[in-house]
Amino acid sequence: MIRIDVDYTDYRDDSDPNYPGGKAIDAPSEDSPEGTPYKADWMNDINGFRQAVFNKAFGSMNEISGNPDNAFDSDTLLGIEKLIANDVADEAALRIQGDNNTLTSAKNYTVEQVAAEAALRVQGDSSTLASAKSYAVEQIAIETQNRIQADATNLTAAKKYFDDILKDKIYYVGKSYIQRVNEKTPNDAGLPGQWELWNERAEIYEIIPNSVYATLFSTLPTSWTVESSIAANQYRIWTPMGITTLGTRRIIRSNKQVNGTPKEMNPIDWDDIANLTRVERKTLQASWTDPDLIIGGTVTYNSTQYRIVGIITPSGLYEAFAGGNRPTFIQEGTAGDFSRLIWGSLERMSSTTVPLGSTTSVVLGAFCLGRNMGNTAIPTASSSNYASSTLDINSGLVVPTKNEFSPRTISAQIWRRVA
DSSP states (O other), X not given: OOOIIIIIOSSOBOOOTTOTTOBOXXXXXXXXXXXXXXXXXXXXXXXXXXXXXXXXXXXXXXXXXXXXXXXXXXXXXXXXXXXXXXXXHHHHHXXXXXXXXXXXXXXXXXXXXXXXXXXXXXXXXXXXXXXXXXXXXXXXXXXXXHHHHHHHHHHHHHHHHHHHHHHHHHXXXXXXXXXXXXXXXXXXXXXXXXXXXXXXXXXXXEEEEHHHHHHHOSSOOOBOSSOSEEOTTOEEEEOOTTSOTTSSEEEEEESSOEESOGGGOOGGGEEEOTTOXXXXXXXXXXXXXXXXXXXXXXXXXXXXXXXXXXXXXXXXXXXXXXXXXXXXXXXXXXXXXXXXXXXXXXXXXXXXXXXXTSTTXXXXXXXXXXXXXXXXXXXXXXXXXGGGOOEEEOGGGTSXXXXXXXXOOOOOEEEEEOO
C-alpha cells in the first residue's frame, strides 16, 4: 500500500490522527493544482488490493468477469465471500479431523481398558463385560452425532452472520437503491432493513434566512393554478406540469407580466428567489423515517433560522448526474447542449415579382409563402395584394419534428433504506 505522507505528493495532510499514513486534501479552488493528485500509483494501489483478494480467493485471475463491479455483480465481493467460505471450510475440516482423532483415541482407550479388564477378569462374568462394551459403543455413537450436529449448526450460523454483516455494510440506513424495469424491489432482493419508495420524496431543500423571508412575504404565496395573467414581481408556488403535488416545487418570482395558464408557463419569464441556499436533506433531518418538510416551514441551519422556499425530488422533470457539462452535485441547472439553428432567407431580386422555383428563388429555409402570396412569387410594393400579404416562418421545414426524432426514456424507481 502506498503512503501519501512519504513521497506520493506534497499536497496532503499529515496532522489527522485518523490517517497516520497521510490524508488526501481538496484543492482550494477549481483551477488550483494544490490538491492531492489522482495518479497511477493511487489507482494501482486500489486495484492491486482488489486483484490480491481475487487471486488469493481463486488462485488465479482467470475467473474475473471483465465487467465493472456494481451493487449486484461484484468480482471483489465474490473474492471476499470465497475467502470467508475457504476459512470456514478449513476451520470445519480441522474441527472434524480433531473430533475424529479424539473419538478414535477415546475408542482405542476404551477398547484397551475393556481388554485389560477382560484379561483381569477372565474368570469373571462375561455378561458384565459385554454390557460394558455395548454401553461404551453407544456413548461413543451419541457423542459423535452430537458433535457433528453442533458443527453443522455453527457453520450455518457463521455463514448467516457473515451474510448479514456484508449486506448491512453495503445497504446501510440512508442508502438508495435504483430499481429499473424487470428488476426486483429491495425486499424481493432480500436486502436488510426497512425500505420506502423515494421517487417523490425530498432530496434537497432550498432555504433563505428567516429575516429575508419576512421581508418578502407577509403570507405564504399561493400555487399558480388558475390565473390567466400575473403582474411582474409576483411570487407563486410552482410545481412542474405532469408532476404530482409531491414533486419538485418551489417559490418563484415573475420578472414581467405573465399571461396564460400554468400549462403554458415559459421559464424565461420567472426567476428563483435570489441568494437561496441548497442543502441536502440529511443535513436538516436526522431520521429518514421523518416526513418531508414543507414550503414555508422553519428550520435551523448553522445555528440560524431559515425558511424553506423550494423542494427538489428525484421525480423532477429531468434526472442529471453531476460531472461533465451537468450541474454540480446539489445544484440545479440546465445541462449543456448544442443549439439547432433555425434558418431562413428572403431576397428581392427585382422590382417585379420573382417566381418561386426558378433559378432566382428567393424564399429559403424555414420561410414559406403565407396569406395572399400564392405559390409562385413575392409581390412587389405596387401589387394590390401587398398590404395584406404575409411571409410565414415554419421551423419544422428545417428542424426534425417527427416522433422518431423525440427522446425516449425508461422510468426507474428509487428506494431508500429508512431503518
